[in-house]
Amino acid sequence: MLGEKLKELREARGLVQRQVAAKLNVDTAYISKMESNEKPVSRTHLKKLSKFLGINEEExxxxxxxxxxxxxxxDEAVALKALLATEEQVKKNTRRP
Amino acid sequence: MLGEKLKELREARGLVQRQVAAKLNVDTAYISKMESNEKPVSRTHLKKLSKFLGINEEExxxxxxxxxxxxxxxDEAVALKALLATEEQVKKNTRRP
DNA sequence: ACCGAATTTGTCCTATCTTGGACAAGTCCA
DNA sequence: TGGACTTGTCCAAGATAGGACAAATTCGGT
Known part of the structure; x- marks a missing residue:
């Protein structure tokens, strides 16, 4: 999950939540919740984080x-089947968008 | 897409939208939009539809x-990669829920 | 054991988006 | 013409996002 990854990256850089929070202009509680997947991470936050933590944004x-x-x-019993069907769709529509 | 499937099933049964609408207690405009994917189909509607149209609900x-x-x-460049990652997760968590 | 910093947890708030519809008016055929 | 379908607009209720803030907890050093 993303939260764990963010925490792992932050700690690997020797940073504390306060520093990350400052970069995003939020408080540390918010960061804590991102790192425990209690709050969704917005795309703009994600971009800033990838830059600040020095990781490929795509990853x-x-x-x-x-x-x-x-x-x-x-929670869906048909989860796997649906994923496979989605893949087909994605592949089809990347050939001729 | 689901809409096309619903329309196809309905027509194969020789039904008109009005009849389906009656079963769901909505107007035909709503059915029309379901069949053209302009409105999401709720799960309760989906269940009723599968029953009424005589098709396996799972499908x-x-x-x-x-x-x-x-x-x-x-719209995501990483769509396929993300789908594959999701599959892994699903597989992992169906082994030991 | 104690202190302070780091982190977590719980509650609250507001603004925006989404759902599930209705209704009116149009189009399309036969 | 009339039935079948589509399209556009509107609306209320509920969900979600993106935070703030306070309070509790945990943790490393000493």
Whole structure:
């Protein structure tokens, strides 16, 4: 999940939440909640975080999107089938957009 | 997409929108919009539809969910990568829920 | 054990978006 | 013409996002 990744990155850089919070102009409680997946991370925050934490934005974006999708399907019995169907759609529509 | 499927099923049964609308207690405009994917189909409607149209609910549900997921990822460059990651998550968490 | 900093948790708020509809008016055929 | 369908607009209720703030908890040093 994204939260764990953000925390891991922050700690690997030796940063404390207060410093990250300052960069995003929010308080530390908000950061804490991002890191524990209690609050969604907005795309603009995500961009700033990738810059500040020095990580490829695409990687973060992938986790972010996967989390959102997972949240949508996790309670559905047909989750896997639906994911496979979605892939087909995506592949089809990237060939000729 | 779900809308097309619903329309196809309805027509295959020789039904008109008015009849489906009556079953769901809504007007035909609403049905029309469901069939053209302009309005989301709620789960309770979906259940009634599967019963009324005589189709396996799971099949409809799969399309319904795939549509929702597709909508979420369709504009993202990392769509496919995220879908694959989501699959992993789903597989992992179905083994030990 | 104690202190202060770091983090977490709980509650609250406002603004915006989404749902699930209705209704009116239009279009399309046969 | 009339039935079937579509399109556009509107609306209330509920959900969600994006925070702030206060209070509680945890944790590293000493």
């Amino acid at each position: 973060l974006l992938t986790i972010w999107l996967a989390d959102k999708v997972y949240d949508m399907v996790k | 409809l549900l799969t399309i319904w969910l795939a549509d929702k997921v597709y909508d979420m990822v369709k």
